[in-house]
Amino acid sequence: ETGVTQSPTHLIKTRGQQVTLRCSSQSGHNTVSWYQQALGQGPQFIFQYYREEENGRGNFPPRFSGLQFPNYSSELNVNALELDDSALYLCASSRGGAGTQETQYFGPGTRLLVL
Amino acid sequence: AQSVTQLGSHVSVSEGALVLLRCNYSSSVPPYLFWYVQYPNQGLQLLLKYTSAATLVKGINGFEAEFKKSETSFHLTKPSAHMSDAAEYFCAVSDRGSQGNLIFGKGTKLSVKP
Helix, strand or coil, X not given: CCCCEEECCEEEECCCCCEEEEEEXXXXXXXXXXXXXXXXXXXXXXXXXXXXXXXXXCCCCCCEEEEECCCCCEEEEECCCCHHHCEEEEXXXXXXXXXXXXXXXXXXXXXXXXX | CCCEECCCCEEEEECCCCEEECCEECCCCCCEEEEEEECCCCCEEEEEEECXXXXXXXXXXXXXXXXXXXXXXXXXXXXXXXXXXXXXXXXXXXXXXXXXXXXXXXXXXXXXXX
């Protein structure tokens, strides 16, 4: 069974640029959640996708957007990058959808540095 | 809003000693509770979770946690620390009936001395 994978592993961007991060969910999982982990902090929920639709969102501005594809892989897009967007971005996949408490399995993350 | 407090950003124990990492949650309705571990430059790995079955939950690598409603706590313990346990540990909660998004504490870094 393949685990959650993310690409790229590291990324350097400058302020104002746009970035796309990618996530492949674990086999059999149809729900993907994205989290931002700033240095020295716990992960913060960005949003969740279930069957290609956004299914919950944390306290992040609209310049953070996402997609989920028919094969349940997902993208996180961030426009107009700011210095504070520098963080580890984690993707987690799980079975089920809204209202379920299936275990979320995390990928290794993408480390984004904004200069 | 639901929140999680992890007491102690850094805990240091000797190899073979008891590990105790503290976690308190804020909800008046018992949520789902989780402990995850993060090794350097890696993602999060689930250690254990509480979903309202037994209050004492056993996880991987010899860790266990006890849900105490009266104390709104879910502390993580291990009887005997190994060097390989050195990592950052995160407590997380998820409200029943929510979309399942996790709310994490700030983490506790565990160091193990030889």
